[in-house]
Amino acid sequence: QVQLVESGGGLVQAGGSLKLSCAASGRTFSSSTMGWFRQYPGKEREFVAAISWSSESIDYADSVKGRFTISRDNAKNTGYLLMNSLKPEDTAVYYCGATSRGWHEHEWGYDYWGQGTQVTVSS
Numbered sequence: 001q002v003q004l005v006e007s008g009g010g011l012v013q014a015g016g017s018l019k020l021s022c023a024a025s026g027r028t029f030s031s032s033t034m035g036w037f038r039q040y041p042g043k044e045r046e047f048v049a050a051i052s053w054s055s056e057s058i059d060y061a062d063s064v065k066g067r068f069t070i071s072r073d074n075a076k077n078t079g080y081l082l083m084n085s086l087k088p089e090d091t092a093v094y095y096c097g098a099t100s101r102g103w104h105e106h107e108w109g110y111d112y113w114g115q116g117t118q119v120t121v122s123s
Helices: none
Strands: 003-007 010-013 018-025 033-039 046-051 058-060 068-073 078-083 092-099 117-122
Touching: 003 092, 018 033, 018 092, 018 117, 033 068, 033 078, 046 068, 046 078, 058 068, 078 092
Parallel strands: 010 117
Antiparallel strands: 003 018, 018 078, 033 046, 033 092, 046 058, 068 078, 092 117
16 A cells, blocks of 8 residues: 655746655555656546656656656655646646556556645746
């Protein structure tokens, strides 16, 4: 069992930066793939970025490549999403997820979710 709590969301102007954190409890986090997803009103969660348990594998959605950086610190049971050059279209609720079922870039592949944190980018 893994419990996840996101933090770090907020309001920022276009071009600004935010760093989201995902604090995990449970012994399996360090061996789990971690992903960040975002959700627009009335839409499904969409993939943003994922990182393998060892940090050897990382992938990003095309829409955030070059602007967002995913990382994790297994010793602290925490994952991160650094978001630079933010755009109004990045406005969404951001969720971190964890899965022990290998590599996934779709929400159905993830077993555990945080409560979400709102990111709002003003133009």
